[in-house]
Amino acid sequence: MTATEPAIPAFPFATTGCPMDPPALLGELREDSPLTRVTLWDGSRPWLVTRHADIRASLRDPRLSSDVRLPGFPFLSAAQAEAIGESLITFIRMDPPEHTRQRRMLTQEFVVKRMETMRAEIEATVDSLLDEMTAKGAPADLMEDFALPLPSIVICRMLGVPYRDHAYFQQRSQMVQDTTAAPEEVNAALAELAAYLVRLAGEKAAEPGDDMISRLVTEQETPGHLSRHEVAGMALNLLIAGHETTANQIGLSVLALRQNPEQWDKLCANPDLVPAAVEELLRHQSIVPTGLQRVAREDMEIGGTTVKAGEGVLLQIASANRDPRAFDDPDHLDIERTAHRHMAFGFGVHQCLGQPLARVELQCALAGLLRRMPGLRITKTLEELDFRHGGNIYGLFSLPVRW
Numbered sequence: 001m002t003a004t005e006p007a008i009p010a011f012p013f014a015t016t017g018c019p020m021d022p023p024a025l026l027g028e029l030r031e032d033s034p035l036t037r038v039t040l041w042d043g044s045r046p047w048l049v050t051r052h053a054d055i056r057a058s059l060r061d062p063r064l065s066s067d068v069r070l071p072g073f074p075f076l077s078a079a080q081a082e083a084i085g086e087s088l089i090t091f092i093r094m095d096p097p098e099h100t101r102q103r104r105m106l107t108q109e110f111v112v113k114r115m116e117t118m119r120a121e122i123e124a125t126v127d128s129l130l131d132e133m134t135a136k137g138a139p140a141d142l143m144e145d146f147a148l149p150l151p152s153i154v155i156c157r158m159l160g161v162p163y164r165d166h167a168y169f170q171q172r173s174q175m176v177q178d179t180t181a182a183p184e185e186v187n188a189a190l191a192e193l194a195a196y197l198v199r200l201a202g203e204k205a206a207e208p209g210d211d212m213i214s215r216l217v218t219e220q221e222t223p224g225h226l227s228r229h230e231v232a233g234m235a236l237n238l239l240i241a242g243h244e245t246t247a248n249q250i251g252l253s254v255l256a257l258r259q260n261p262e263q264w265d266k267l268c269a270n271p272d273l274v275p276a277a278v279e280e281l282l283r284h285q286s287i288v289p290t291g292l293q294r295v296a297r298e299d300m301e302i303g304g305t306t307v308k309a310g311e312g313v314l315l316q317i318a319s320a321n322r323d324p325r326a327f328d329d330p331d332h333l334d335i336e337r338t339a340h341r342h343m344a345f346g347f348g349v350h351q352c353l354g355q356p357l358a359r360v361e362l363q364c365a366l367a368g369l370l371r372r373m374p375g376l377r378i379t380k381t382l383e384e385l386d387f388r389h390g391g392n393i394y395g396l397f398s399l400p401v402r403w
């Protein structure tokens, strides 16, 4: 590097300052250098994109690929890169037309109408978890006693996975998400999860039930549209996406509201604001700290900068959600703002398939806590709390509360 060349920062960035805000460097780059190169663990130098408009345009652009098999795909750790060869590549890591074909097999499972029919059941699950918490008495760990079990119970029911096995797959799925884990550990966790789900799909083939894995086996595997391995891969993807994400979003949302007590009080006084609050919390608190990974299939321009074929691109949705060009006073949490242009669920063809489910879960979780525990308080300071740094999903290991 010559003296005039700007330094290329290492990515992922360390969390600096408030753990509830994206790293300060992201905000600086968004203003001064919205497309900039960063250095990854393997020395590769993908582009980091930080502005809302550039990210939105990129996620709509078919020249940016999600295919992990293409050279130049920006893996965030050795474990991620090595695990890919062995792992079950699902449609989240594919491009159309195969992506479209596989995603369509699941769209009916997550349509808004279907999720709304599950609302009463999700509310009942919220109530029974809060009953258990109340019966045990304060203090409690909101993550362990509420935020993790809620989405986990729901996705298990939908998939037809026995919830009694949750410790087994939760531990392994956390390992899969951990960018600091050794490749052998991630591969072992993936292999065990895959074997578990292949076995379960076999049981469903013999005796189908009213669940997603059974439908994938009978409607897709039996006619030859998917292999057993692909069914297991889809189930694995949903099992991981289905609980880690929403669980951490619940934890961060509750924490953000308690950090802004006037917003919590406003919600207690007017629970009709819950759906808008959920959107604002999705905007303000990102559980995807490393952003979305893509690789350019051909030379293209992003925000006026040329990105060459084979170069990696990291789209920072946490930064997009705090871009002052898209949101007024973006660092301020305001549950009454209209935050619907947030990109917490991504955008374009890969936009989160489970978002109707996540929304219902987040709304029911928040409404239940406000109704049953209006005096909820967190018993540790921000500095004392145990945040999940270094993974693909940000959040909290635990959240001690009293009410």
Ligand code: HEM
Residues within 6 Å of the ligand: 066, 091, 092, 093, 103, 155, 237, 238, 239, 241, 242, 243, 245, 246, 249, 287, 288, 292, 293, 343, 344, 345, 346, 347, 349, 350, 351, 352, 353, 354, 355, 357, 358
């Ligand atoms: C707060 C909760 C959630 C957040 C913030 C979230 C976020 C995201 C994001 C940002 C993407 C886009 C990835 C990309 O473009 O590369 C995505 C995709 C996806 N999500 Fe979610 N998600 C959440 C909950 C869920 C749930 C509950 C499920 C299912 C049970 C789910 C299933 C999926 C699937 C299958 C994809 C891949 C879609 C595709 O590639 O076509 N997510 N999610």
